[in-house]
Amino acid sequence: MKLVSLMKKEFHRFFHDPRLIVTMLLPGILIFLLYTFIGEISHSDEKRAFKVYLSGNSAAVGIIEQAITEDGSEVEWLPVEDEEAARAAVEEGEATAILTFTENFDLFGEDARAGIVYDSASEDGVYFYSLASSVLIGVGMRFPIDVETVKEDAVAMTEFLSVLLPMLIVCFIFSACMSVTLESVAGEKERGTLSTILVTSAKRSDIALGKILPLSCISMLGAVSSFIGVALSMPKLMGVSLGTLGGYPVWSYFLILLLILSIVPGIVALISTVSALSRSVKEASAYTSVLMILVMVVSIVTGVLPMMGDWACAIPVLGAVIAMQKVLAGGLFLWQSFLAVGVNLLFTALLVVIMTKLLSSERIMFGK
Amino acid sequence: MQEIVRAEGLRKTFTLSKKQQKIERTGETRRVAVDGLSFSAYRGEIYGLLGPNGAGKTTTLRMLSTLIKPDAGDAFLAGHSAVKEPGKVRDVIGFMTSELKLEGFFTPAYLFDFFGAMHGVEKDVLAARKRDLFARFGIDKFSEVQVKNLSTGMLQKVSLVISIVHDPEVVIFDEPTNGLDVLTAKVVTDFLLELKGMGKSILLSTHIFSLVEKLCDRVGIIIDGKLAAGGTLEEVAKGDLESAFFEIYRGAKGEIA
Numbered sequence: 276m277k278l279v280s281l282m283k284k285e286f287h288r289f290f291h292d293p294r295l296i297v298t299m300l301l302p303g304i305l306i307f308l309l310y311t312f313i314g315e316i317s318h319s320d321e322k323r324a325f326k327v328y329l330s331g332n333s334a335a336v337g338i339i340e341q342a343i344t345e346d347g348s349e350v351e352w353l354p355v356e357d358e359e360a361a362r363a364a365v366e367e368g369e370a371t372a373i374l375t376f377t378e379n380f381d382l383f384g385e386d387a388r389a390g391i392v393y394d395s396a397s398e399d400g401v402y403f404y405s406l407a408s409s410v411l412i413g414v415g416m417r418f419p420i421d422v423e424t425v426k427e428d429a430v431a432m433t434e435f436l437s438v439l440l441p442m443l444i445v446c447f448i449f450s451a452c453m454s455v456t457l458e459s460v461a462g463e464k465e466r467g468t469l470s471t472i473l474v475t476s477a478k479r480s481d482i483a484l485g486k487i488l489p490l491s492c493i494s495m496l497g498a499v500s501s502f503i504g505v506a507l508s509m510p511k512l513m514g515v516s517l518g519t520l521g522g523y524p525v526w527s528y529f530l531i532l533l534l535i536l537s538i539v540p541g542i543v544a545l546i547s548t549v550s551a552l553s554r555s556v557k558e559a560s561a562y563t564s565v566l567m568i569l570v571m572v573v574s575i576v577t578g579v580l581p582m583m584g585d586w587a588c589a590i591p592v593l594g595a596v597i598a599m600q601k602v603l604a605g606g607l608f609l610w611q612s613f614l615a616v617g618v619n620l621l622f623t624a625l626l627v628v629i630m631t632k633l634l635s636s637e638r639i640m641f642g643k
Numbered sequence: 644m645q646e647i648v649r650a651e652g653l654r655k656t657f658t659l660s661k662k663q664q665k666i667e668r669t670g671e672t673r674r675v676a677v678d679g680l681s682f683s684a685y686r687g688e689i690y691g692l693l694g695p696n697g698a699g700k701t702t703t704l705r706m707l708s709t710l711i712k713p714d715a716g717d718a719f720l721a722g723h724s725a726v727k728e729p730g731k732v733r734d735v736i737g738f739m740t741s742e743l744k745l746e747g748f749f750t751p752a753y754l755f756d757f758f759g760a761m762h763g764v765e766k767d768v769l770a771a772r773k774r775d776l777f778a779r780f781g782i783d784k785f786s787e788v789q790v791k792n793l794s795t796g797m798l799q800k801v802s803l804v805i806s807i808v809h810d811p812e813v814v815i816f817d818e819p820t821n822g823l824d825v826l827t828a829k830v831v832t833d834f835l836l837e838l839k840g841m842g843k844s845i846l847l848s849t850h851i852f853s854l855v856e857k858l859c860d861r862v863g864i865i866i867d868g869k870l871a872a873g874g875t876l877e878e879v880a881k882g883d884l885e886s887a888f889f890e891i892y893r894g895a896k897g898e899i900a
């Protein structure tokens with residue numbers, strides 16, 4: 276009962292303050308604008324002419340061609356006579372890509388595979404790759420796609436964005452969580468309104484949960500707004516308009532939403548704990564900013580370094596970022612995503628326990 | 644005469660932080676704030692802990708209200724041990740200090756209900772109490788005004804009323820008039836007398852002689868964390884509380900610095 280009253284109070288505080296609501300929804304709008312802008316730059320209306328070597332065949336080819344022509348570009352399919360020569364042509368920039376299908380690919384046989392070879396340094400190559408791979412993922416994901424880039428050292432635009440985007444999301448989530456949590460926890464401690472609650476017989480664990488649960492829900496609003504921003508910009512980002520059968524498949528949107536939501540309580544609990552330890556909002560926000568920069572830097576580094584294995588997903592908060600990067604780079608990373616979500620929930624629970632301890636500590640709450 | 648609060652050999656030592664050592668220009672790392680303090684307060688009376696700054700009044704009242712734990716000793720409030728049953732104690736006491744604040748965003752009515760819920764007061768009981776107390780202290784006209792927009796005096800009344808939302812048997816008040824202008828201070832002293840009239844037991848701390856003379860039935864003089872004298876106001880003051888205090892002070896510490 277007391278927990279319910281504590282939670283209601285936080286919600287009441289938030290939903291009766293228009294200023295707080297606006298701060299919460301802003302990140303999504305920003306992401307959308309930002310990525311629409313980047314998308315416009317990287318995929319201008321320029322008409323392209325692709326030359327693609329095709330080995331084997333599939334109904335997907337027709338869909339890819341349709342998507343390309345719908346955009347006003349054209350594609351010329353060339354048969355692969357000499358594999359070496361075709362590779363060389365892609366490498367030289369004379370051809371856009373090599374697209375291969377195993378025999379009876381459309382029957383979804385056990386060994387059905389598709390392959391794309393492209394030059395990640397060439398804009399046309401990246402464009403074709405993102406379009407073709409999203410069509411293939413859309414057609415069905417029961418088979419693996421072998422992706423190969425001819426110049427190893429180049430970082431493709433999409434890869435770059437798939438690294439940058441999750442980091443940006445985390446950055447926005449962090450600031451959304453920060454704006455409500457610092458105000459609510461560090462602010463209440465500094466202003467002495469938290470002590471007023473500590474004088475009552477409310478359990479310390481209820482007080483901790485009574486902060487972390489509602490603040491997480493509220494911050495999730497901000498996170499969902501960020502997610503909508505991302506979801507709206509994803510197709511643009513991939514250079515495929517929403518109308519075509521392209522873009523990321525539905526489940527990848529779902530996974531990303533889940534990952535985003537799982538990060539929120541972890542970050543809220545983290546900021547709450549830091550707030551409880553700090554004497555003032557100023558002090559708490561200084562520590563929180565350091566944490567945020569740390570998470571951002573590490574998430575860029577882990578995204579770029581390919582040697583970080585799947586188990587990196589087991590790192591609280593960061594794991595979800597890594598999982599998001601994987602999903603955005605294309606592919607169904609189910610267990611990695613759920614691992615990241617689970618770890619985040621455990622992490623939150625641990626912080627609730629720590630927060631309860633801090634609230635019970637007379638040195639922290641009533642020390643000089 | 645029924646005992647309602649009993650402190651038994653309360654003791655509290657703090658570790659001084661580096662910063663605190665610097666501020667107070669001292670090399671000592673530990674400070675005995677309260678040193679074996681015992682006293683009793685009785686039902687329906689106002690008990691005053693009188694002492695200079697740093698004597699250990701706040702620390703004592705915080706131990707009584709279970710916000711901090713004594714290193715040794717215990718206190719009993721309406722029969723409940725502060726050490727063993729802190730939750731029970733919090734429900735039988737109302738604690739007020741100027742450090743406890745109300746969130747400016749909310750209205751008195753909202754906060755009354757909220758803190759009522761924090762003490763587990765039944766909804767209908769709470770509603771009746773709210774009507775009664777708000778009318779008695781003239782808060783009813785302001786019950787839907789955000790606390791941040793209230794005048795200082797009204798805010799003080801609201802804080803006072805909210806501290807007794809759960810109808811506590813004992814009201815503990817640390818430095819009730821400290822930092823208040825004369826009008827607001829009067830709001831507080833009137834409130835305390837009103838509470839006494841309602842049959843509540845009150846325990847307050849202060850360094851102001853006149854406040855003790857005006858309000859208290861019984862007084863304990865606390866110096867360096869120890870009870871230097873205690874009894875009814877007449878027994879301790881012997882007609883003049885101020886000179887009695889300084890005599891006791893000299894007896895305890897030697898000359899006045």
Ligand SMILES: Nc1ncnc2c1ncn2[C@@H]1O[C@H](COP(=O)(O)OP(=O)(O)O)[C@@H](O)[C@H]1O
Pocket residue numbers: 641642643657658659660663674675676694695696697698699700701702703
């Ligand atoms: N949390 C604390 N940490 C360290 N020292 C403290 C703390 N609280 C009080 N003290 C010290 O204990 C002594 C008694 O303080 P206090 O109980 O606040 O006195 P009073 O309320 O009578 O002015 C003072 O010397 C004070 O500096």
Ligand SMILES: [Mg+2]
Pocket residue numbers: 700701702818
């Ligand atoms: Mg004091």
